[in-house]
Amino acid sequence: MKCTVCGSESCEILKSKGKTSKELLLKCNKCGNIFRETVEVEKPVDVRVVVSEYESSHKTLVKLYPDEFLEFEGVLDLDGRPAQITSIENKRGGRVMVSPVSEIDTIWATYIDTPARVGISVDYGGRILSRKVQVDREFEFTIGDVVKLGDVIFKIRAMKTQDRKMRKGFAKAFVIKRVYGRPGDDLKRYQYDLTSKIFKLDGVETDEER
Incomplete structure (x- = not known):
């Protein structure tokens, strides 16, 4: 998002409304210009998660936004329980430390409410x-x-x-x-x-x- 006056990309969101698309009221941090902009919101997608708890593990799905970034040791909410990411596999079959959701094939995680x-x-x-x-x-x-x-x-x-x-x-x-x-x-x-x-x-x- 760029300021309509000076073109700066440093803007503060003052107000936001809408679901499938959001109408934003923005203020430019450089020149102070206040302007409106409408952005389309991507729908969340299902991402496969293999979650472990001691000797057992099971597969589940978590809804995440495609442009969201996940990283090793990040925490997810899986069915109301916190789970820490232990590995991320991208769609090319590689294990990575950080990745946008759109490029993730499988997340490995373990519940963190137990030792x-x-x-x-x-x-x-x-x-x-x-x-x-x-x-x-x-x-x-x-x-x-x-x-x-x-x-x-x-x-x-x-x-x-x-x-x-x-x-x-x-x-x-x-x-x-x-x-x-x-x-x-x-x-x-x-x-x-x-x-x-x-x-x-x-x-x-x-x-x-x-």
Whole structure:
């Protein structure tokens, strides 16, 4: 929208009315000119969302405007529940950090009204100790961290997120599916203790397959 007097695109909306088309009363921030302009409003479209809650996931649709932009870690309202975007796939099959809705094929998200659950596998040379911990969604795991888990102290060697396998760097708990580690006799000091975070169901520790 350009000012009808000076052509500036810096304008303030004073009033707006209408549904399928909006009649706007605008004020130019540069010269102060007040003018009217009518714009057509695009209808919202259905976008596919795969939303996860712990081990289960389901597909749903969310109505969004084509010119709206979504980004990684943004929040959507899905059937009255807040869900954080964990991945965006565009119509060319690529995973992107930000995209206009018109170019999105699928959104992956996870509900954020519950803590994150992260699987942990500690490799004892072929014998795997498998546990699941429940932590704050923003908790960060970093490759190389030394962690205490019950009687075990291990170093994180890799992580699997919803998009990829990581062997360096860090990631937040809400995008991590599994953390892989190895114990060591030389590991005495650790960055954090997750013993109290081991997820229990009916008083029994939950194991899971590799």
